[in-house]
Amino acid sequence: MKTIRTRVKINGETKEWTIAPGDLLLDVLRREGYLGVKRGCETGECGACTVLRNGRAINSCLLFAAQADGCELLTIEGVAQGDVLDPIQEAFLEHGAVQCGFCTPGMILNTKALLARHPDPTEEEVRDMLAGNYCRCTGFRKPIEAVLTAAQACRAKGRKKPTSARRARAR
């Protein structure tokens, strides 16, 4: 079968992968060990496979891996700085916004992208954003509270949340 070499910057590291032309990003990420990227509906509905591509939340089940060539990717594995959790992760824990945790990586990444663009979102905007991440056990009340708290925490730090792209450049 035909293969393609593709190069991405993922969680700050440059990686080269050999992929097939029809491979989906979700499959490649899980094959490469990024198991925080969850396989859910595989039709772009549930948001469990959310990753950030160049700072924007996308469903990795709908993207051909070849289309990520040259892009910066962020998965949940790259959100904490070593042992220090991201304020969004802290807020999700604090608010009990995590039960089974299957939808959590997607929610946190989607939140990260939102806060990078809108540091002070309204509850309406948070609800619109979380509409792309299905949760079937915790519900949405706690995650909404967590996102609003995280936004506050990020603003209180006196700086905008660095986007994955900006942070990668800073390294």
Added chain:
Amino acid sequence: MLKREGRRACLVAGGTEAVVQRDRSIRTLVDVSRLGLCYIRRKGSGWAIGAATTMATLEESRQIREFADGILAAAVSTCGSMQIRNMATLGGNLANASPAADTPTPLLALDASVVLASSRGRRTVPLSEFFLGPSQTILNGALLVEILIPGPPRRGRTGWSFQKLGRTESDISVVNCAAGLQVGRTGKCIWARVALGAVAPTPLRAQGAEAALIGQPVTKELIEAACDAVLREIRPIADLRASAEYHREMSLVLTRRALRQCAQRAGCPL
């Protein structure tokens, strides 16, 4: 490549359609997301939008949010979840030719045209001639490269509206409606556009309703007459979202809401 492979080739922009279709007969995927077709440019008093521009880019554009009371921005903001809107493209939404798509209706109301490129060159076609039926367009191997939106009519006051009924806000439409009205100094309607989605094999301009509006003083009664005209033009079917009757009833409701909002925005008290 498209020419050689014919039906075995599939264009991919955002991937939100190509991947979900899972068509096993496809042998070649052609990525058009990096051809420099992501842009929103001023063109005269209107806009030229690259076909691979994502819904999120349009939604975030201040100019698109302000243009024609933001009807295009309103429509793209309902095109699925945040993640989908970061991937899905305007050109993809048109080329996919779903009768229930959300962007064709405002674009029809805005008199948009599309620029098609093929090995024989480029041509510009009114969007109203682009759709042939469900999933069918005049593309025939050509590439949709640009969407052109002319400046809105100048004289008088204008008002625009986009209305959508879905099971949830980001779900595909049960019915959607976009309208534009231009009202002269005497309070008479001098120009009108009414377009509906999900009520015919293609997105539809309700020209009978437009004709009923033009030249008449803008009143509640006139809007009711236009709604009646819409009912004579639509051809809804029963699908998994709603019965034909419900589609018909909701077309009436959304057209009424859209035209009332247009009138209000054009400064006409009803």
